[in-house]
Amino acid sequence: MSDISLLKKVPVLRDVPDDQLQWLLDQSQTSHYKPGDYLFSKGDEIDKLQIIVEGEFSIKIEQNGEFRSVATMKEGDLTGNLPYSRAGSAFGYADASAPSTVISVHKDKFKEMIREHHELTTILVHTMTSRVREFTKQQQQNEKLVSLGKLSAGLAHELNNPASAMTRSARELKEHLSLLPENFKNVISIRMSDEQVDHVNDLLFKKVEEYGSRTLSLSDRSSQEDEIADWLEDRGFEDGYEMADVFVEFGFSEEDMDVISENVSEKDIPSVVGWLYSVMTTEKLVIEIEDSAERISGLVTSVKSYSHMDKSSDFGPVDIGKGISTTITMLNHKLKQKQITADLDIPENLSQITAHPGQLNQVWTNLIDNAIDAMDQNGLLKITAEENLEYLIVHIIDSGSGIPEEVKSQIFDPFFTTKGIGEGTGLGLDSVARIIRAHKADISVQSEPGKTDFRVCFSKNNKSK
Structure with a gap:
């Protein structure tokens, strides 16, 4: 083949002198590929410069018997060995996705090229360095995307849990606060001395301060809930078990409930216990919202630290x-x-x-x-x-x-x-x-x-x- 017009179609070779392109052509071998034919396979020695002058190839890698496409080489692309390249063997496969023509030059001709054809050598070396730079840039981008993929799903899950808990607690708090006007009527009707109020307040504040500091076994908690639920139902509360759950969570025992009855008249017990239940429910929901917000804040801090967004x-x-x-x-x-x-x-x-x-x-x-x-x-x-x-x-x-x-x-x-x-x-x-x-x-x-x-x-x- 003596016509260098095919090489002139390759963008990086357009400014190479014709005599150097003719030399390249004289040292080359032209090969034609049908769709499905392999230009190279995994493990093949990379010992030739290959110039795609017509057609297209898909580069694929094998993973556990399956193939994944990672790149495409089209008309005008160069692949294979280049002057000063240290490439060893192919890491994947390149098969023709359309009828294709490739001009190949064996690396044995590179010494003469470097010695006699400086413009051609310069262009090819520049192509190699650009290829390495682009490959490294793409690889780094792929690495970042892979890392992001590994973390994003889990991060969404980790953020969704406290966000959902916060939304749920806020909704319950809103519903709970809507009952306060009715509870307020009952509270202002209470008749207690300052000493009795202090006894009840001291007990409440002590339980709130100690909230979360002790852990009960499942059986002990169940036993205490039964005792307090019975205590409440004996005094006319229909939702004794629902209320008992909150009292036990704040550390109330049956003995603590007796302290309340000792300092409150029988007719005021429903109002006082209802007020205590209301205060502790509000406190519990606010703590849950605060804990969820802190978890979200901690995760955001971890993300910023991980990505070093501030540095x-x-x-x-x-x-x-x-x-x-x-x-x-x-x-x-x-x-x-x-x-x-x-x-x-x-x-x-x-x-x-x-x-x-x-x-x-x-x-x-x-x-x-x-x-x-x-x-x-x-x-x-x-x-x-x-x-x-x-x-x-x-x-x-x-x-x-x-x-x-x-x-x-x-x-x-x-x-x-x-x-x-x-x-x-x-x-x-x-x-x-x-x-x-x-x-x-x-x-x-x-x-x-x-x-x-x-x-x-x-x-x-x-x-x-």
Whole structure:
């Protein structure tokens, strides 16, 4: 083939001198592909520059026997080996989705190209660096989306629980307060001395102050509710059991109820007990609303800490323990779903390291999320940290089935995953390894059935930027 018009259709080659394009064409082999034909397959050596001059290819990766499309190469795209490239073997498959034509040049011709054809070499090297930059940018974006996907569903669940509780308590409080005008009529009709009022008030304030400080067994609570319900029904209350639940929750016993009857006339007992019930119900609902608001506020604080929304993206002093604890909070829904126990053994006085906080949170998210996925119900997740004069070491240990020996060497490879389509992208541990390298740190794994230990080792003298 002597016509260079096909190469002129490739955008990055348009400004290359014709004689250099002719040389490229003279060294090339032209191949034609029907739909479904493979340009390359997983594991094939990347030893040729390939220029797609017509058609289209879909790049796919395999996950547990299923294929997932990750990119498309169209007319004018370059793939394969390029000058100074260190590419080894293909990580996936490229099959033609339309009739396609590809011009290929073996890497053996690159030395002559570099020596004799500088414009062509410059264009191809620039193409390679741009490709690496774009791939890295896309990979980082994918990693962020993966991390967001892991956290968003659980975060929505974690926020929905206290929000629903707050809405429910607010609705009950509104209904309860609507009854106050009627209760007020009963209260103002009460005839009690100041001393009697003080006795009742002191008892109430004591119970409110102690609210939540004691825990009853189910049988003890049931027994006390029965006693107080009987006490109330003996005095004409029709909803004795409903009221007894609130009195017992605030720590009232039958003896406390007798204290009330000793200081209140028989005709005023319904009004006084009704007033006590009203005050405690209001207090209980307000406390529930306050607790829910604090839970939501705590989750928002964790999100801000996790994403470092209030801080720059530069390297700086990082508290490893705080980052891991925040990540545990963000993944708490998954721990609860599997009833996994999280055991954190991280010293409070652990030294800070120089790191990028957001990137380290991605590391903890991927390692902890993988550990949770690896375990069955009622597993144990143990996270420890230790340090010496030179290094700070974090261990993330799960009680799962372990990593098969035959795949252990591949777990940090891009797109490698043992999970099915939709369950994992294969970018998690690749992302972890890349971030760890950027921090001049080290990651290793030891695995056997019942114990997999990911060990992350940071230099305390790291000056990464």
